[in-house]
Amino acid sequence: MKQQEARPKPDPVDARLGDRLAELRAERGWSLGELAERSGVSKSTLSRAERAETSPTASLLNRLCAVYGRTMSQLLSEVEAAPARVVRAADQQVWEDPAAGFVRRSVSPPHAALRGELVEGRLAPGADIAYDRPPVPGLEQHLWILEGELDVTDGETEHHLTVGDCLRMRVWGATRFRCAGPRAARYVLAVVLP
Structure with missing residues (x-):
């Protein structure tokens, strides 16, 4: 019996980011096809980003931020815990x-x-x-x-x-x-x- 290779675990930030991207799409009731039309990004790329199978590029995140009406920092902050008033360099x-x-x-x-x-x-x-x-x-x-x-x-x-x-x-x-x-x-x- 051939043993399947285990896929590496996604980066935790990429995993939370993928989940948030999927939530934003679901909140609007859009299919991957609708999001692809609005963003100009292929359905397969969007799907892989939502499943954290790939780390999204700056260009991809910018296109999605434009569709969702938020800055990249806002999107990235949404995958963190509640923002603190002081953020130490290490954090x-x-x-x-x-x-x-x-x-x-x-x-x-x-x-x-x-x-x-x-x-x-x-x-x-x-x-x-x-x-x-x-x-x-x-x-x-x-x-x-x-x-x-x-x-x-x-x-x-x-x-x-x-x-x-x-x-x-x-x-x-x-x-x-x-x-x-x-x-x-x-x-x-x-x-x-x-």
């Missing part, structure tokens, strides 16, 4: 998209009574992440470069940012973040809901 939620070379740390947790949050981002040299739309139209962002260089495209406008530079923008359309320098880029992103 801050870290999420990675290894294929894209992107690491995201939720420095200040989103809170229902607050409109702003802080995120630390790191992009590996050569990393290039494009979002086709903001998770929430009109989202205000302040991007402050701590290390390296970053090329940011907001709509049709490209900005080359170096250490100490701060880009302020209200996001209505596509954006792109590219680490073109030889070193990783590290930045703080302040996100404010409209």
